[in-house]
Amino acid sequence: MNVLRYLGRRLVFTVFLLIGVTMMVYIISYMVPSDPVVANLSARNLNNEEMVQAYREKWGLDQPVYKQYFTYLNNLLHGDMGTSLRTERAVMEDLKLYFPATLELSIFGILFAVFFGMLFGIISAIKRNKWVDQILRGVSVLGVSVPVFWMALLLLFVFYLKLGIFPGPGRLSASLTPPVHKTGLYTVDALLMGDIKVFADAFKHLCLPGICMGLFTMGLISRTSRSSLLEVLSLDYIRTARAKGLRERDVIIKHALGNSLISVLTVIGLGFGNLLGGMVLVESVFAWPGIGQYAYKAAQNLDFPAIVGVSLLIALNYVVINIVVDLLYCVLDPRVRYM
Amino acid sequence: MKKRLLKMLAALMSVTMLLAGCGNSAGTGSGSNAGTAESQEESGGENVQAEETKRLVMAVDPDYETFDPGRAYEVYADLVLHSCYDTLLQFEGGDVQNLVPCAAESYEVSEDKLTYIFQIKPGQKFSSGNEVTAEDFKWSIERGIHLEGNPSFLADSINSIETDGDYTLIFHMKQADASFLTKLTYCMFAAIDRKVAEENGASAGEDAASADTAKTWFDYNSAGSGPYKISSYTPGSDVVMVRNEYYSGTAPYFDEITIKTVTDTSSQVMTVQGGDIDIAVNVDVDQAASLENAEGITVHHAQTATFSYLLLNCSEEYGPISNEKVHQAIRYALDYEGILSLSAEGTTVPVGPFPEGFPGSLASANPAELRDLDKAKELLAEAGYADGFSVELYIPTINVLGVDFVTVGEKVQSDLKEIGIDVQIVAQDSAVAQEGYRTGTQSMGLRMWGPDYPDNGSQLAFLPGNVVGLRANWAEEANPELAELGRAAETTVDLEQRNKIFNEIAEKMNEESPFVMLMQHATQYITRSNITGADYSNRYLFDLRNIAAE
Numbered sequence: 001m002n003v004l005r006y007l008g009r010r011l012v013f014t015v016f017l018l019i020g021v022t023m024m025v026y027i028i029s030y031m032v033p034s035d036p037v038v039a040n041l042s043a044r045n046l047n048n049e050e051m052v053q054a055y056r057e058k059w060g061l062d063q064p065v066y067k068q069y070f071t072y073l074n075n076l077l078h079g080d081m082g083t084s085l086r087t088e089r090a091v092m093e094d095l096k097l098y099f100p101a102t103l104e105l106s107i108f109g110i111l112f113a114v115f116f117g118m119l120f121g122i123i124s125a126i127k128r129n130k131w132v133d134q135i136l137r138g139v140s141v142l143g144v145s146v147p148v149f150w151m152a153l154l155l156l157f158v159f160y161l162k163l164g165i166f167p168g169p170g171r172l173s174a175s176l177t178p179p180v181h182k183t184g185l186y187t188v189d190a191l192l193m194g195d196i197k198v199f200a201d202a203f204k205h206l207c208l209p210g211i212c213m214g215l216f217t218m219g220l221i222s223r224t225s226r227s228s229l230l231e232v233l234s235l236d237y238i239r240t241a242r243a244k245g246l247r248e249r250d251v252i253i254k255h256a257l258g259n260s261l262i263s264v265l266t267v268i269g270l271g272f273g274n275l276l277g278g279m280v281l282v283e284s285v286f287a288w289p290g291i292g293q294y295a296y297k298a299a300q301n302l303d304f305p306a307i308v309g310v311s312l313l314i315a316l317n318y319v320v321i322n323i324v325v326d327l328l329y330c331v332l333d334p335r336v337r338y339m
Numbered sequence: 340m341k342k343r344l345l346k347m348l349a350a351l352m353s354v355t356m357l358l359a360g361c362g363n364s365a366g367t368g369s370g371s372n373a374g375t376a377e378s379q380e381e382s383g384g385e386n387v388q389a390e391e392t393k394r395l396v397m398a399v400d401p402d403y404e405t406f407d408p409g410r411a412y413e414v415y416a417d418l419v420l421h422s423c424y425d426t427l428l429q430f431e432g433g434d435v436q437n438l439v440p441c442a443a444e445s446y447e448v449s450e451d452k453l454t455y456i457f458q459i460k461p462g463q464k465f466s467s468g469n470e471v472t473a474e475d476f477k478w479s480i481e482r483g484i485h486l487e488g489n490p491s492f493l494a495d496s497i498n499s500i501e502t503d504g505d506y507t508l509i510f511h512m513k514q515a516d517a518s519f520l521t522k523l524t525y526c527m528f529a530a531i532d533r534k535v536a537e538e539n540g541a542s543a544g545e546d547a548a549s550a551d552t553a554k555t556w557f558d559y560n561s562a563g564s565g566p567y568k569i570s571s572y573t574p575g576s577d578v579v580m581v582r583n584e585y586y587s588g589t590a591p592y593f594d595e596i597t598i599k600t601v602t603d604t605s606s607q608v609m610t611v612q613g614g615d616i617d618i619a620v621n622v623d624v625d626q627a628a629s630l631e632n633a634e635g636i637t638v639h640h641a642q643t644a645t646f647s648y649l650l651l652n653c654s655e656e657y658g659p660i661s662n663e664k665v666h667q668a669i670r671y672a673l674d675y676e677g678i679l680s681l682s683a684e685g686t687t688v689p690v691g692p693f694p695e696g697f698p699g700s701l702a703s704a705n706p707a708e709l710r711d712l713d714k715a716k717e718l719l720a721e722a723g724y725a726d727g728f729s730v731e732l733y734i735p736t737i738n739v740l741g742v743d744f745v746t747v748g749e750k751v752q753s754d755l756k757e758i759g760i761d762v763q764i765v766a767q768d769s770a771v772a773q774e775g776y777r778t779g780t781q782s783m784g785l786r787m788w789g790p791d792y793p794d795n796g797s798q799l800a801f802l803p804g805n806v807v808g809l810r811a812n813w814a815e816e817a818n819p820e821l822a823e824l825g826r827a828a829e830t831t832v833d834l835e836q837r838n839k840i841f842n843e844i845a846e847k848m849n850e851e852s853p854f855v856m857l858m859q860h861a862t863q864y865i866t867r868s869n870i871t872g873a874d875y876s877n878r879y880l881f882d883l884r885n886i887a888a889e
Binding site: 045170171 | 405548574575597602606610616774809
């Protein structure tokens with residue numbers, strides 16, 4: 001019951017959050033010292049006042065900002081996120097086109113980050129201050145501190161160009177036809193079609209950009225899980241468990257690990273939210289048609305409907321992730337349910 | 340404990356090996372896609388073995404937003420549109436001086452240059468199998484006009500269009516337009532399969548701007564009579580074209596062309612080195628230099644028609660910078676050799692706003708002879724500013740064909756300091772800088788310009804009272820002689836006479852205008868060495884119909 005009440009509260013909060021996001025973007029759009037008409041009409045047409053006026057009318061830019069905002073909100077309530085000034089497609093359609101690519105990459109990235117981050121964190125905690133710990137901590141620091149575009153180019157150079165282990169940029173080899181769009185996730189769609197060749201190719205293409213995207217979060221998870229596990233391992237009940245003669249493996253896996261996961265879960269949630277926002281530089285180097293590139297182009301063209309759409313999507317991602325993380329807290333720590 | 344550690348490390352290694360094992364040698368310099376025996380692997384979304392396919396793969400950082408021929412007016416869109424849609428006339432390969440027939444077999448121009456009659460080749464077919472008729476051309480061009488999109492200005496000089504039978508198309512002009520035949524190479528003037536287009540929401544009526552709903556359809560499909568048709572388009576990823584099996588002209592070499600979106604220049608280069616891409620278009624100067632002797636790769640250099648210039652505001656509101664003698668002083672004060680060193684090999688200084696390579700343009704100036712600091716100081720003193728003055732230079736934070744604009748601005752700043760002009764740089768986002776340019780409120784601006792079409796008629800925008808002239812508040816009254824010469828150039832159809840007028844304008848503009856031409860940019864791109872016919876075109880970027888592989 002508590003959980004249901006909690007969910008209800010979060011949903012109400014979400015509505016206000018999304019309204020806040022739309023309002024912020026509109027206020028910023030009003031403050032930007034530029035004009036979307038200039039960014040989207042050709043130089044010739046800009047000289048034609050009739051063309052300029054027609055363009056403003058077409059996109060509602062001749063209206064005061066508050067009117068534009070309320071029109072947008074009204075449309076949003078009816079499920080219409082507006083039309084992109086740049087692509088002239090419905091923003092919802094554009095998001096459906098670009099977001100699955102980012103989602104697929106983010107899932108790969110977060111799985112990579114969680115697996116290796118946790119593994120490194122646990123090993124580091126067990127081997128505290130030994131050489132293994134020093135090396136793994138070094139790897140974590142590298143993951144957090146190395147500029148992502150540099151890492152992207154390095155991975156591409158070494159593993160694609162020199163070693164030939166992974167394929168080059170893009171989601172699929174040029175010789176293959178993308179699977180029929182069902183979810184937009186090539187690996188999933190290929191499996192749904194039963195096309196193993198496309199699945200394998202799409203999976204290979206995920207590896208380098210996925211690793212690149214996941215490295216930063218991996219570093220954070222590794223460091224957090226190490227410190228969290230060390231903290232738990234120093235608690236009295238662990239000492240008691242050891243005093244009872246339990247094997248070290250059981251002490252760590254059965255007694256310590258679960259309790260150390262709460263802070264790690266927060267990092268995983270934030271990391272996943274960050275990945276879902278798209279990483280322009282990684283997407284650029286790996287020619288990945290994701291939401292980051294879409295948002296970048298939208299910002300370049302002052303395409304406000306698209307910018308609001310992406311902002312809403314990112315905000316919604318964080319809300320959903322936070323709710324899931326909160327629910328997982330309840331599973332990991334029963335005390336949370338009674339708070 | 341050591342055993343457990345070893346187990347963990349083994350697990351780690353296993354996962355790494357698993358990931359590595361997923362890879363193959365797709366990108367290990369296995370050679371070009373072009374001309375090699377690859378399997379055609381498509382069938383209704385499923386990938387199955389089929390016939391051998393000759394496939395060209397390009398990497399570009401594109402600007403296209405639509406493939407609707409009535410709406411598209413971006414540089415990269417022409418890569419696709421020129422391959423899918425036949426126009427009446429066209430340029431071939433990298434040549435932009437000689438027009439050759441495409442869908443038309445012949446044309447006549449009336450003596451007063453107000454009527455153009457085109458005979459269309461019979462028997463040409465769209466990718467649907469429908470025959471191409473004069474009516475299709477008429478409908479398509481009227482659609483482009485009534486859509487009022489970015490390319491619609493190209494048809495401003497047309498009064499009306501009529502057909503005579505199935506294969507005769509007649510244009511009646513409002514006034515003589517010396518650039519008209521060049522403009523006809525644009526896809527707004529291409530034949531669209533009317534039947535197919537109308538089935539998908541297209542309209543050519545006067546209310547087409549609101550009634551036409553075919554843009555989305557055109558973004559993912561094509562309805563032209565060119566050698567290719569759009570097979571698929573994934574925004575942000577790639578566009579794939581396959582042969583139009585009904586094409587009646589000379590069949591192009593490649594069965595399929597994939598144009599991949601790769602925004603990062605280093606990635607473009609690596610994929611050519613890796614053999615996955617045949618042509619990389621956006622290559623930096625340094626990258627090209629490092630590949631000059633690379634095996635299997637050819638580095639190409641070409642001159643574009645894009646140029647960068649300084650805009651000096653003529654309105655007295657902006658102080659000393661509005662003075663004509665100050666304009667001349669600035670022209671003499673700049674170190675053009677130094678400015679050119681910031682750009683790619685082959686960059687030149689154009690005379691007037693007319694790019695070298697266009698009919699009627701003068702040969703580029705010798706940068707070593709352009710600087711004369713004493714004369715610059717003398718002119719500044721004559722203008723009454725012997726002690727110099729301070730002025731703001733507005734710069735969009737962009738990179739034009741490998742040249743960083745802020746760096747160019749800093750070079751201008753340091754050059755002008757030598758004659759006492761204190762330049763304050765105001766670097767702005769390009770959209771913000773564009774606003775100041777459009778409203779004519781920049782005291783001094785660093786700008787770039789790409790011609791609307793490959794004809795000097797497009798450059799007349801720089802004359803007093805015209806579009807760009809007015810951005811510098813250079814009204815017609817400020818130089819009626821130049822304005823008159825411009826009008827004469829617009830309507831003079833005799834090539835020799837027209838070229839003479841352009842020459843005269845160029846020389847005058849070099850002395851009397853508020854525009855200081857800094858550089859006509861060169862560019863560089865790379866191809867796999869077996870690729871032929873990949874000549875840079877100032878009209879289509881590349882004429883994909885002519886590219887082949889050895």
